Amino acid sequence: MAHILAAIHTLDQHLDTWLHDIDRYRPPQCPHCGRSGLWSHGVYYRRAGAETPQGCPAPIPRFFCQHCKRTCSTLPEYIPPRRWYHWLTQQLALQLSLLGRSLIQVWHALFDLIDAVPSLCTLQRWLRRCRKCFPQHQFHLRNVFPRLGYSASFGAFWGACLNTMALSTAMRILNSYGDSIP
Numbered sequence: 001m002a003h004i005l006a007a008i009h010t011l012d013q014h015l016d017t018w019l020h021d022i023d024r025y026r027p028p029q030c031p032h033c034g035r036s037g038l039w040s041h042g043v044y045y046r047r048a049g050a051e052t053p054q055g056c057p058a059p060i061p062r063f064f065c066q067h068c069k070r071t072c073s074t075l076p077e078y079i080p081p082r083r084w085y086h087w088l089t090q091q092l093a094l095q096l097s098l099l100g101r102s103l104i105q106v107w108h109a110l111f112d113l114i115d116a117v118p119s120l121c122t123l124q125r126w127l128r129r130c131r132k133c134f135p136q137h138q139f140h141l142r143n144v145f146p147r148l149g150y151s152a153s154f155g156a157f158w159g160a161c162l163n164t165m166a167l168s169t170a171m172r173i174l175n176s177y178g179d180s181i182p
Contacts, residue, residue: 003027004172008076014058017076022061025074030065032072038063041071046079047086077168080181085118091167093123094130098155098162103127130158133180140177141170 005025008014017024022040029036041064045057062073080087092113096106103124110117118126130137134154141161142149148164151157161170171181 002081002175003031003072003074004081004175005074005076006169006172009078009166009168011058014076014078018059025061026063027072027074030068030070030072032070033065033068035065035067037067038065038072044073047084077172080168080171081175085116085122087166087168087171089114089116089118090126091162093118093126094158094167095162097127098159136179137174140174140179144173
C-alpha cells in the first residue's frame with residue numbers, strides 16, 4: 001500500500017510543498033514494520049502532468065527504515081500508485097462512461113480533452129476493475145461519507161461520489177483502508 005499525501009492536486013502544489021515542507025511527505029511509520037524514524041533516502045521521478053506527457057517530471061521522495069532496511073515513498077494525491085495515467089484521466093473516462101457513452105465513444109471523447117489518451121484495452125480494464133471493486137469501494141466510502149448511501153447502483157453511486165470529491169480523493173481514502181484501487 002502506497003503512502004499518499006492528501007490535498008496535493010497539481011504539480012505546482014506538489015513542487016511548492018516539496019520545496020517548503022518536505023517533511024510533510026515523511027510517513028509517520030514504516031509501512032513494512034510499523035516502526036517510526038524513517039530517513040530521507042533520495043528521490044525518483046514520475047510523469048508529472050495529468051493532461052500531457054510532456055513537462056518536467058515530479059520528484060517523489062523515498063524513505064529508508066533503519067529497522068527493517070526497506071524503503072518506501074510518498075506520492076502526492078494526484079499521481080496514482082503503479083499507474084501511467086493520472087487520476088484526472090481515469091475520472092474523465094469514468095464520468096463519460098456514467099453518461100452512457102460506449103467504450104469507443106469514451107475513447108474518442110478523451111482525444112478532445114487530453115493529449116495522452118489510453119488505449120481501448122486500458123480503458124476497458126479500468127472500468128471493469130472499477131465495477132469489480134464496487135462492493136468494497138462503496139462500503140468504505142459510505143462509512144466516510146454517509147450521504148453516498150442514498151445511491152445504490154454503480155452509476156448513481158459514482159455519479160454522487162464524483163459530484164462530492166475528485167476521484168483522486170476517493171482513491172486516497174480507499175487506499176488508506178487497504179482497498180485495491182483500479
